[in-house]
Amino acid sequence: MNMAGAFVLDKAAILDRLGGDEEIYTMMVDMYLQDIDHNCATLAAAATSGDAYSLQREVHTIKGLLATFSDDEGAAVAYQVEQKIKLGNLQGMESDIPGLDARLREVAGVLASHR
Amino acid sequence: MHTVLIIDDSDINLTLIKALVLKLGECNPVLFDNPLKALDWCREHVPDLVIVDYMMPDMDGLKFIAAFRGLHGRDEVPILMVTANDQKDVRYDALLGGANDFLTKPIDRVEFGARARNMLSLRSGQKFLADRAQHLAALVDERTSEIREREKELIFRISRAAEFRDPETGAHIQRMAYYSLAIAKGLGLDEAARRLILEAAPMHDVGKIGIPDYILLKPGKLTPEEFEVMKGHSRIGYELLKESRSEILKAGAQIAISHHEKYDGSGYPRGLKGNDIPLFGRIVAVADVFDALTSERPYKKAWPLEEARHFLEEGRGKHFDPLCVEALLAEWEDVLDIRQRFADEEMPLL
Numbered sequence: 532m533n534m535a536g537a538f539v540l541d542k543a544a545i546l547d548r549l550g551g552d553e554e555i556y557t558m559m560v561d562m563y564l565q566d567i568d569h570n571c572a573t574l575a576a577a578a579t580s581g582d583a584y585s586l587q588r589e590v591h592t593i594k595g596l597l598a599t600f601s602d603d604e605g606a607a608v609a610y611q612v613e614q615k616i617k618l619g620n621l622q623g624m625e626s627d628i629p630g631l632d633a634r635l636r637e638v639a640g641v642l643a644s645h646r
Numbered sequence: 647m648h649t650v651l652i653i654d655d656s657d658i659n660l661t662l663i664k665a666l667v668l669k670l671g672e673c674n675p676v677l678f679d680n681p682l683k684a685l686d687w688c689r690e691h692v693p694d695l696v697i698v699d700y701m702m703p704d705m706d707g708l709k710f711i712a713a714f715r716g717l718h719g720r721d722e723v724p725i726l727m728v729t730a731n732d733q734k735d736v737r738y739d740a741l742l743g744g745a746n747d748f749l750t751k752p753i754d755r756v757e758f759g760a761r762a763r764n765m766l767s768l769r770s771g772q773k774f775l776a777d778r779a780q781h782l783a784a785l786v787d788e789r790t791s792e793i794r795e796r797e798k799e800l801i802f803r804i805s806r807a808a809e810f811r812d813p814e815t816g817a818h819i820q821r822m823a824y825y826s827l828a829i830a831k832g833l834g835l836d837e838a839a840r841r842l843i844l845e846a847a848p849m850h851d852v853g854k855i856g857i858p859d860y861i862l863l864k865p866g867k868l869t870p871e872e873f874e875v876m877k878g879h880s881r882i883g884y885e886l887l888k889e890s891r892s893e894i895l896k897a898g899a900q901i902a903i904s905h906h907e908k909y910d911g912s913g914y915p916r917g918l919k920g921n922d923i924p925l926f927g928r929i930v931a932v933a934d935v936f937d938a939l940t941s942e943r944p945y946k947k948a949w950p951l952e953e954a955r956h957f958l959e960e961g962r963g964k965h966f967d968p969l970c971v972e973a974l975l976a977e978w979e980d981v982l983d984i985r986q987r988f989a990d991e992e993m994p995l996l
Contacts, residue, residue, distance in 0.1 A: 550755035555665045562658045591701045592656055595730065598752040599658065610732060 535604030535634070540641050544601045559599065560642050567639045570596065571632050578628040586624075587616040593631050597638060605634045648673045648766050651693035653684045653710065654728065655702040659753075663697055663728075666758050670766070681705040685713055688720065694769045695762065696725040697749070700736050708736070708743050715744040722772050724765035728753070797894060798845055805848040808855045818937055820988040823847040825933035826926075828980040832973025833929075842897050843926055849898030850905045850930050853883025865945065880906055880915045897926055905930040908965045920967075928967040932958065932974055935965070936981075941990065 542556070549555050570593065577589040594609035612627045650667045652675055654660045660677050667675040676693065678684035682704050696714065700707040707727050714720055727740040727748045737748050746768070747761050805819050826847040830840045854862060857879050861872045868876055883902030887895045903915065904927025911919035913931075923931075939954040949957070955975065962968040974981065 548752060548754045550669075550759075552665075552669070552755065555662065555755075558665060559658060559662055562661055566657060585703070588701050588703060591730070595656065595751050596658065598730070599662070601752070 535602075535608050538602050538605060538634070538638050538641050540645055541601045542645065545599075548601075560646065563596065563600065564639055564643055567635060571635055574628060574632060574635075578624060583616055583619070583621065586628075587613055590616060590631065593635060597634065600638055600642065602634070602638055605638065608634070648694040648769065649691070650675045650695045650697065650762075650766075651678070651684060651688070652676065652697045653678045653681050653702070653707075654697075654699040655679050656699070659699065659728070659751075662753060663758075666753070666755055667697075667762065669755075670759065670762055673766075681707070681710040685710065688714055688717055692719060693723060694773075695765050696723060697728060697762070698725060698745075699728045700730075700733065700740070708739055711740065711744045724768050726761060726765060797892060801845065801894060801898070802848060805852055808852045817988045817990045818941060819848040821941075821984055822850070822930070822933045822937045824984040824988065825936055825974065825981065826929050828977040828984065829929045829932060829970050829973045831980070832976045833969060842893060843901075843929060845894045846897035846901055846926065847930050847933065849883065849887065849895070850901050850934060851879060851883065852886060852898070853879035853881065853902055855886075856882035877906070877914050880904075900924045901926050901930050903927070905934055907931065909967050910964045913965075923967070928970050929973075932966050932970045935961075936974065940985070 546553070546556055574589045574593060577586040580586070590609055590613045594606050594613060597605035597609055609631055612624075612631065615621070615623075615627075650673050652660055652663045652667065654663065657679065660679060664675045664677055667673045676687070676691075678687065681698070681702050684698075685705075698707045698710055702710075705713070707729075711725055711727070714723075714725070721744075724746045725744060727737070727745040728751055729736050729740065729748050730751045740748060746765060749758055749761060802819070806816050823844050827840055827844040830843050835843075857876060861868065861875050864872065880903050884899045887899035887902060890896055890899070901924075904918065904924045907913035907916065907918045907923040907927055908931075909920060909923070909928070911917050913923075936954055936958060939949045939957060940951060942948040958966060958971045958974065962971045
């Protein structure tokens with residue numbers, strides 16, 4: 532699965548969705564950064580558990596997280612991975628899951644640098 | 647203040663939705679990251695709005711909605727299901743499964759505000775109607791109770807009018823009504839039937855109002871012809887009451903016409919036998935005779951209780967329904983209490 536291009540923060544788009552509320556935006560960024568390690572660990576654990584449904588659910592969660600920060604490309608990749616798992620196709624997971632992990636961390640880095 | 651239940655396994659979504667809910671104003675968000683725990687909470691609390699994610703561990707949003715709707719009194723609480731744009735099939739399932747609307751992830755504040763406000767407005771409408779219905783029901787109960795009280799008082803006074811023309815006293819009406827209640831209790835009749843017999847029994851002799859004074863007030867023994875006239879009070883009472891729409895008066899009519907029937911078929915006016923005699927008539931027959939025996943009259947002394955008890959026992963299967971006699975004897979403590987409460991000089995209302 533091809534990973535998306537570099538994440539570019541579109542704060543205006545996120546704020547637009549949040550009705551211009553900077554307070555909520557800051558709170559969400561803080562939470563994302565606070566939870567990043569936990570989310571990556573949970574994803575990795577699901578990948579090694581052999582439980583396809585758990586893995587699909589975690590990928591679904593990551594898709595939501597990326598979409599929350601307007602990472603449309605990252606969310607699209609997560610969606611493709613989610614659909615593959617849903618269809619029972621686990622081929623390529625060894626690179627897909629680390630790819631999602633890397634994307635989560637990349638987004639975290641960008642968010643942290645814009646605080 | 648609206649209680650908004652938010653269920654999402656993602657902390658960031660919980661925080662985001664909570665912040666948006668607080669922005670709505672007049673809302674108290676309650677958060678759960680686990681749908682099973684949320685369901686436990688819902689067993690004790692009724693939220694005004696539920697916002698639930700679809701994909702969660704242990705129980706997905708669709709199953710949560712089904713379980714929530716299955717709880718008593720939770721079938722109308724508005725539910726917003728949170729789904730991703732690509733989950734059209736889930737949305738349809740959610741709407742069919744009891745969700746009222748859905749929110750798209752990533753959550754947009756404008757969309758969220760509009761949908762959440764609509765749902766809360768729906769909830770306010772539901773509560774207003776429920777409160778109004780409750781208020782009206784309470785009002786109807788109050789008025790019905792007033793009417794019933796008036797009905798009871800009228801019955802008592804009509805019964806007293808009949809008894810005033812009779813050597814018997816107002817206290818007799820009370821005692822025999824409560825003896826009837828004691829028998830009904832001993833027979834295991836339900837609460838409604840017990841209340842009905844207590845209220846209807848006082849009318850047993852209302853037909854005496856139609857008996858001429860020279861017979862009703864005759865100090866000596868009645869001639870056979872006079873006795874035939876006297877027996878007519880059963881039918882007169884029945885005719886007076888039978889066409890009423892009131893349950894109490896209808897029961898009174900039944901008691902009036904059947905309380906002089908005897909279990910062996912030798913009673914009047916119809917000579918009914920055994921269980922062909924209406925149950926209320928069989929009960930009142932025992933209560934009426936027992937009180938008559940144990941009360942003093944201008945023409946006789948009161949029988950000692952044990953003798954009256956013996957009379958009832960002797961009359962089982964002949965004059966009286968054996969089960970009704972057993973029931974009265976089984977409630978003997980009540981019998982003694984009733985005798986004490988309604989001595990002849992007292993005439994309180996039922």
